[in-house]
Amino acid sequence: MAAHSPEQIIEGQRQDWNRVAGGWEKWDRFFDEQMAFLNHRLVADARLRTGLRVLDLGSGTGYPALLGAQTVGTRGSVIGLDLAEQMLKAAGRKAALLNLSNVTFRTGDVTSLPFEGASFDAVTSRFCLMFLPEIPKAATEIARVLKPGGWLAAAVWSAPEKNAYLTTPLAVIKQFMDLPPPDPTAPGIFRLAKPGELAGMLRDAGFTNVTEEEFLADVRFPSGEEYYESLMDIAAPIQNLFAKLSEQQKTEARHRIVGSIGQFRRSDGIALPIAVRMVAARKPLG
Numbered sequence: 001m002a003a004h005s006p007e008q009i010i011e012g013q014r015q016d017w018n019r020v021a022g023g024w025e026k027w028d029r030f031f032d033e034q035m036a037f038l039n040h041r042l043v044a045d046a047r048l049r050t051g052l053r054v055l056d057l058g059s060g061t062g063y064p065a066l067l068g069a070q071t072v073g074t075r076g077s078v079i080g081l082d083l084a085e086q087m088l089k090a091a092g093r094k095a096a097l098l099n100l101s102n103v104t105f106r107t108g109d110v111t112s113l114p115f116e117g118a119s120f121d122a123v124t125s126r127f128c129l130m131f132l133p134e135i136p137k138a139a140t141e142i143a144r145v146l147k148p149g150g151w152l153a154a155a156v157w158s159a160p161e162k163n164a165y166l167t168t169p170l171a172v173i174k175q176f177m178d179l180p181p182p183d184p185t186a187p188g189i190f191r192l193a194k195p196g197e198l199a200g201m202l203r204d205a206g207f208t209n210v211t212e213e214e215f216l217a218d219v220r221f222p223s224g225e226e227y228y229e230s231l232m233d234i235a236a237p238i239q240n241l242f243a244k245l246s247e248q249q250k251t252e253a254r255h256r257i258v259g260s261i262g263q264f265r266r267s268d269g270i271a272l273p274i275a276v277r278m279v280a281a282r283k284p285l286g
């Protein structure tokens with residue numbers, strides 16, 4: 001298969017995430033309850049406080065931009081940037097419901113940031129950077145728009161074998177089709193799973209005080225059905241693979257995915273492991 005250009009990858013991402021925006025809005029409350037702790041971690045790692053001007057990259061439906069806006073208060077501000085305008089529309093609706101007037105959402109590409117140099121005190125990003133075709137270029141762009149001494153805090157998915165939450169459907173889909181071994185440099189869910197990879201790119205872009213931690217947790221579901229429905233509604237890359245199955249295979253795959261979730265059942269519900277790589281870095285004071 002011909003390799004895609006960065007422009008084609010970015011356009012594909014824009015279409016993919018616009019397609020699932022309705023699913024993100026539908027399951028918003030559930031995922032916020034389950035994964036808000038990651039937003040708190042990012043807000044802490046980025047050292048957000050009252051009055052700061054913050055950029056959130058790949059904001060989607062507003063995470064962690066909304067918590068960032070609450071943290072910096074009305075003397076500060078947050079811009080949430082994303083390719084997918086439908087995701088951002090949902091983010092805007094949530095900001096209005098929360099009465100947040102200090103957060104704005106705008107479309108744009110992380111690899112080519114539409115901002116002047118040194119215009120932000122801090123940058124946050126949750127589950128976006130691994131989808132970029134040119135991550136080192138994005139790291140340079142982030143360093144450019146940060147003020148000296150400003151912090152970046154980013155969350156990306158860690159190793160597939162520690163992320164049963166994401167890999168359970170992939171393992172089942174593989175039972176129906178030959179998936180080529182993933183190209184380790186191609187954008188995708190696990191592109192930045194390797195320890196030190198994102199950290200190294202940030203150091204190369206001039207960042208200092210680079211830290212990373214693999215953060216283990218689990219996501220709770222009342223039932224296997226709810227797990228299946230919610231993940232399939234929001235995970236664009238998994239949807240793309242699932243779409244390649246015939247209708248009969250889809251029915252069987254759903255049955256097997258829901259069935260294999262049983263192994264994660266505990267007395268208080270289903271607990272699916274996740275492993276997130278939390279990376280923080282500082283632009284030198286200059």
Ligand SMILES: C[S@@+](CC[C@H](N)C(=O)[O-])C[C@H]1O[C@@H](n2cnc3c(N)ncnc32)[C@H](O)[C@@H]1O
Binds near residue numbers: 017018064128
């Ligand atoms: C998995 S979603 C994460 C959304 C949100 N940060 C969250 O954690 O809920 C990934 C987001 O990254 C965005 N994205 C992917 N590539 C991008 C790029 N090159 N520039 C800006 N946004 C991008 C997608 O449009 C999508 O909304």
